[in-house]
Amino acid sequence: MSPQETQATEEHAVTLHAVSKVYGSKRGASVTALRDVTISLPAGTFTAIMGPSGSGKSTLLQCAAGLDRPTSGQVRVAGHDLGSLSEKKLTILRRDHIGFVFQSFNLLPSLTAELNVALPLRLAGRRPARGEVRAALESVGLGDRAKHRPAELSGGQQQRVAIARALISNPQVIFADEPTGMLDTASGRQVLSLLRSMAGPRRQTIVMVTHDPVAASYADRVVFLTDGQVCGELHGPTPQSVAAHMTGLEATVASQP
Amino acid sequence: MIALAWHTARARAGSLAGSFVALALGVALLSSVILALASTVGAGGPPRWFTTPGVVVSGPDSVTITSGAGDDKETNTVRTEGSRAVPGSLVPRLSALGADVVVDYAAPAQVAGAGGDTLHPWAAASLHRYTWVSGAPPRGPGQLVVTAPTSLRPGDQVTAQTAAGPRGFTVSGVIRTTAQPASYAAGPVAARLAGGRIDAIALTSHERGDHFAASSGALLARVTALTRGQDLRVLTGDHRRDAEPDPDADLLSVTAALLGTTAGLAGFVSVFVVAGTFAYAVAVRRREFGLLRAAGARALQVRRLVLGEALAVGVIASLAGDALGAIIAAPGARWLASVGFAPPGFTARFTLWPLAAAFGAGLLIALAGAWLASRRAARVRPAEALREAAVDRRVMPVTRWLIGLAALGGSVPLMAVSGHSHSADTAALFLPVSILLTLGFAMLTPVLASPLIRLIAPALSALAGATGMLAARSAATGVRRTAATVAPILLTVGIAGSLMAGVFTFGQTQQAAAASRITASTMVAPGGGPGLADATVAAIGKVPGVSAAVPVTDTTVYVDSGGSPEDWAGQYVPGPALPSVKKLPLVAGSLAALTGTGTVAVPAGSWRLGQVIPVWLADSAPVSLRVVAVYADQLDLDQTMLLPWALRDAHSSAPLASAVYLRLSPGAGPGTGQAVSAAAAAGGGTVIKASGYLSATGAQQDRLNKLALIAILGMALAYTGIAIANTLVMANAARKQEFAALRLSGATAGQVLRMIALEAALISVLGIALAAAVIAAVTGGLRGALASSAPVLHIVIPWEPVILIALGCLLTALLASLAPAAVSLRLQPVELARAPE
Numbered sequence A: 001m002s003p004q005e006t007q008a009t010e011e012h013a014v015t016l017h018a019v020s021k022v023y024g025s026k027r028g029a030s031v032t033a034l035r036d037v038t039i040s041l042p043a044g045t046f047t048a049i050m051g052p053s054g055s056g057k058s059t060l061l062q063c064a065a066g067l068d069r070p071t072s073g074q075v076r077v078a079g080h081d082l083g084s085l086s087e088k089k090l091t092i093l094r095r096d097h098i099g100f101v102f103q104s105f106n107l108l109p110s111l112t113a114e115l116n117v118a119l120p121l122r123l124a125g126r127r128p129a130r131g132e133v134r135a136a137l138e139s140v141g142l143g144d145r146a147k148h149r150p151a152e153l154s155g156g157q158q159q160r161v162a163i164a165r166a167l168i169s170n171p172q173v174i175f176a177d178e179p180t181g182m183l184d185t186a187s188g189r190q191v192l193s194l195l196r197s198m199a200g201p202r203r204q205t206i207v208m209v210t211h212d213p214v215a216a217s218y219a220d221r222v223v224f225l226t227d228g229q230v231c232g233e234l235h236g237p238t239p240q241s242v243a244a245h246m247t248g249l250e251a252t253v254a255s256q257p
Numbered sequence B: 001m002i003a004l005a006w007h008t009a010r011a012r013a014g015s016l017a018g019s020f021v022a023l024a025l026g027v028a029l030l031s032s033v034i035l036a037l038a039s040t041v042g043a044g045g046p047p048r049w050f051t052t053p054g055v056v057v058s059g060p061d062s063v064t065i066t067s068g069a070g071d072d073k074e075t076n077t078v079r080t081e082g083s084r085a086v087p088g089s090l091v092p093r094l095s096a097l098g099a100d101v102v103v104d105y106a107a108p109a110q111v112a113g114a115g116g117d118t119l120h121p122w123a124a125a126s127l128h129r130y131t132w133v134s135g136a137p138p139r140g141p142g143q144l145v146v147t148a149p150t151s152l153r154p155g156d157q158v159t160a161q162t163a164a165g166p167r168g169f170t171v172s173g174v175i176r177t178t179a180q181p182a183s184y185a186a187g188p189v190a191a192r193l194a195g196g197r198i199d200a201i202a203l204t205s206h207e208r209g210d211h212f213a214a215s216s217g218a219l220l221a222r223v224t225a226l227t228r229g230q231d232l233r234v235l236t237g238d239h240r241r242d243a244e245p246d247p248d249a250d251l252l253s254v255t256a257a258l259l260g261t262t263a264g265l266a267g268f269v270s271v272f273v274v275a276g277t278f279a280y281a282v283a284v285r286r287r288e289f290g291l292l293r294a295a296g297a298r299a300l301q302v303r304r305l306v307l308g309e310a311l312a313v314g315v316i317a318s319l320a321g322d323a324l325g326a327i328i329a330a331p332g333a334r335w336l337a338s339v340g341f342a343p344p345g346f347t348a349r350f351t352l353w354p355l356a357a358a359f360g361a362g363l364l365i366a367l368a369g370a371w372l373a374s375r376r377a378a379r380v381r382p383a384e385a386l387r388e389a390a391v392d393r394r395v396m397p398v399t400r401w402l403i404g405l406a407a408l409g410g411s412v413p414l415m416a417v418s419g420h421s422h423s424a425d426t427a428a429l430f431l432p433v434s435i436l437l438t439l440g441f442a443m444l445t446p447v448l449a450s451p452l453i454r455l456i457a458p459a460l461s462a463l464a465g466a467t468g469m470l471a472a473r474s475a476a477t478g479v480r481r482t483a484a485t486v487a488p489i490l491l492t493v494g495i496a497g498s499l500m501a502g503v504f505t506f507g508q509t510q511q512a513a514a515a516s517r518i519t520a521s522t523m524v525a526p527g528g529g530p531g532l533a534d535a536t537v538a539a540i541g542k543v544p545g546v547s548a549a550v551p552v553t554d555t556t557v558y559v560d561s562g563g564s565p566e567d568w569a570g571q572y573v574p575g576p577a578l579p580s581v582k583k584l585p586l587v588a589g590s591l592a593a594l595t596g597t598g599t600v601a602v603p604a605g606s607w608r609l610g611q612v613i614p615v616w617l618a619d620s621a622p623v624s625l626r627v628v629a630v631y632a633d634q635l636d637l638d639q640t641m642l643l644p645w646a647l648r649d650a651h652s653s654a655p656l657a658s659a660v661y662l663r664l665s666p667g668a669g670p671g672t673g674q675a676v677s678a679a680a681a682a683g684g685g686t687v688i689k690a691s692g693y694l695s696a697t698g699a700q701q702d703r704l705n706k707l708a709l710i711a712i713l714g715m716a717l718a719y720t721g722i723a724i725a726n727t728l729v730m731a732n733a734a735r736k737q738e739f740a741a742l743r744l745s746g747a748t749a750g751q752v753l754r755m756i757a758l759e760a761a762l763i764s765v766l767g768i769a770l771a772a773a774v775i776a777a778v779t780g781g782l783r784g785a786l787a788s789s790a791p792v793l794h795i796v797i798p799w800e801p802v803i804l805i806a807l808g809c810l811l812t813a814l815l816a817s818l819a820p821a822a823v824s825l826r827l828q829p830v831e832l833a834r835a836p837e
Helices: A003-011 A057-064 A087-097 A113-123 A132-139 A155-168 A185-199 A239-255 B002-011 B013-040 B090-095 B122-127 B187-193 B211-227 B237-243 B248-284 B286-294 B299-338 B352-378 B382-386 B398-420 B423-477 B479-517 B534-541 B575-580 B670-682 B690-733 B736-744 B749-787 B799-825 B829-834
Strands: A012-024 A030-042 A046-050 A072-077 A098-102 A173-177 A205-209 A221-226 A229-235 B055-058 B062-067 B074-079 B100-105 B107-111 B118-121 B130-135 B143-147 B157-162 B165-177 B183-185 B198-204 B233-235 B522-526 B546-561 B564-573 B586-589 B599-603 B612-616 B622-631 B640-644 B659-664 B685-689
Touching: A012 A057, A012 A205, A030 A057, A030 A072, A030 A205, A030 A229, A046 A057, A046 A185, A057 A072, A057 A173, A057 A205, A087 A098, A087 B749, A098 A155, A113 A132, A113 A155, A113 B423, A132 A155, A155 A185, A173 A185, A185 A205, A221 A239, A229 A239, B013 B248, B013 B299, B013 B352, B013 B690, B055 B211, B055 B237, B062 B564, B074 B564, B090 B100, B090 B198, B090 B211, B100 B118, B100 B122, B100 B187, B107 B118, B107 B187, B118 B122, B118 B187, B122 B183, B122 B187, B143 B157, B165 B534, B183 B187, B211 B233, B233 B237, B248 B286, B248 B299, B248 B352, B248 B423, B248 B479, B248 B690, B286 B299, B299 B352, B398 B423, B398 B749, B423 B479, B423 B749, B479 B690, B479 B749, B479 B799, B522 B670, B534 B546, B534 B659, B534 B670, B546 B575, B546 B640, B564 B575, B575 B640, B599 B612, B670 B685, B685 B690, B690 B799, B736 B749, B736 B799, B749 B799
Parallel strands: A046 A205, A046 A221, A098 A173, A173 A205, B118 B183, B143 B165, B564 B640, B599 B622
Antiparallel strands: A012 A030, A012 A072, A221 A229, B055 B198, B055 B233, B062 B074, B100 B198, B107 B157, B130 B165, B143 B183, B157 B165, B522 B659, B522 B685, B546 B564, B546 B612, B546 B659, B586 B622, B599 B640, B612 B622
């Protein structure tokens, strides 16, 4: 890694350059989910991505996280050009540098909270150090639920286990796709505060897709997307300012022929 | 709800596909077996020998026992091996009726190079159509006509092995006919060689053309009137075939028994597998049922939905299965014939009722299989729609406990009973015992699986790291999936293994018991013909150095077993001479008294010494015999009766010895052996060591047993193999989400596949371990049951086939788990997570 690249990595955890994603169908009709998106996310920041349904926000997150490959353009995460990596290398990069939190938790039902959290480490062939897993669970307030299976936990608790799992490999970037979508208000707030707290002292980069202005207001910066394109951003958002911006966007979308 | 069921059945084609495949194949198996089975009944068709005569008179050939009285009166009839002779006094009276009369004798005769084993009067050739290949009818007592195909030509000198010993003939002609192959000699020669025993009298009306039918009817009426009151059969039409020698009859009953067992096993396996797939499909669709309930469906409606789907699947799958069964029945039947389990030319005729029966059975199996599943589906609460319930809880409903424990519990008294019953019943009992044990273990799999997996888990984690840990965890928590896969593996390996262990142990022990009784050093066995003539036995006995030549003739006898005739093995023996070559475990009486025509020796348990018992002989003749000796009811003597030698000739169409046991005097030298060989060879026999004879017949028996098992098990095994694949494909298709979560947790595609492979292997090993427990229990039970009825015990564990079958299951499980997973892993993890449920 050249000094320049290191510099870039430190400044920008995630960079998308002219990224487009077209979903083609066999009948010739194709859907463009992302159009020429260029965006940089500085390290240690918490960014929320918002937009109406079908605006391409989830696609943006998946391309940025290396879960999906863009049709064109370049994605760099933690100093690596994702386009040049093989499927296996991509998996290892995700395992070592990226954490995920999903709306539907995606915990393994057969494993206890503890084993779910330890899974990325064990899959990497590493035995978790004594107390490492316990510490991760305690950091999300679930130190006493280590032996419980997902089915024995509430939705908020499951999502916190998922966050602990995302944290265990101490990733540089955490991608969260509607992490509060299936949670009640109180659990949602807990989860958002957790994400917020990671961006600050831990210098981790958080990227969250949401459609909830309150959730977005926890971020440092909100990026708005319509029709696969970036159409504005807000720094230091409040629920009100985000809601106002969204209302404006939706009006624009609605007025389009 | 039925309309909705039809709709969901169509939409849910994927998850119902498993049940469909299982059921369709089960019905195909069942319908083809029943089609073949139906073809064994009345396989006779039109006569082959008596084609031209309008009426055939023959002796009776059945045993009828009537028991009870009034409303409880019950009549049971069994067809005997042979028929009684027709009295000669009938010939002049029938001849007076004004029809052509042919008196048919069937003397036992084996002619080297010619087909058939009976010799008939030349007049009998007119009973069927024939054409000359070469030569002419027999002109004198030394001439013989044989049937094509043969390498013999007119003028050839041949030796016929007859009941009167070897006879030299000159071939006078060769005919070709569609009747059974036989030899024809001059009338008096055939009559003499048959010992004057008339096999049948055939009558042909003089009339020809249009009057034929009418005159045949008139002839029948006159013959019937003439024979009224006599124990005779008067046969016309296709019934004429009943008077013919039927070399296929024995084999056909073997075929029927084999197919019957196969049908039974196929039925059991179908119920088991189909119920399993339905139960599993319901478990996979819990969420959907929860949603239905949340949307306002009543429990009963959900239940009807599942049953309605089962009905839809049942109808279509049974139809498909019937179609497939109809296609495979004929080739299957021909295969049976080609390996010797059915007479040559045996085929499955197309008839409607077996297909209807299989269709009905299929529908019944589908509904029965879905019945329990529907109860379970109806218990799903609406809230469960909202829960992510991939971990199985409460997988052991009370019914499962009850069935499992009842099955295991039921096998114990059954095994105990088999120890105290006749040995033949022991053999009949170990199939239900192994089925019960398998069923019990399969039902209790959810309880047994977790502790067993926990036992293996540490080793698996240590060996395979995270993937090993994942495999063990997911097998232990996905109990329902584990149980659904374990069941067919357990079924396949358990039933196959215990059945083979049982049959081979039984066979070997029986052989060993029989061998242990023979004290003769040498014996003479017929070299391919039906037996050895008395003259040959006498010639061997006269050889200097032979102190005893004891002939035995195997036969079949029928006894009254609780109101119905039961066939037992019989052996005509010269009682007083027998102890010098065979040691029987006598408990009362003496074989020295087994003389005359009114005595018998029996195994202990049924009759007392001195009791006079009714017995029907192989020709259906009833006799009353006084028990003069009783021996222990050992495995090789079970349901076997010893009859006095003097009783044989009057009741056998072929009075020949099945074997001759020899005792040599101490001074016998190599010259004795050569002289015995020469005397045996002259009579068509060969000299063998007594032990050699037993192992040769034993080996033949083993080969047949093995083939029978392959035929019975092969189909069931192929079927359960498909069930294993079926369950795993269904199970792993429903796990896309889980695999996605794993990929998102950082597992490479390779790691996911490794986990799936390890899990499949773990589950297979579990199934095989439980099967091993079944095999061990069955063998243990057999050991206990046989200990008292056999002098030596030969426990045979069929390692090789069991290991092969187990490996086959393992391979099937691996392929069936990995193939669909590999396909779904080609997608990106996000797409996996997005994939619709």
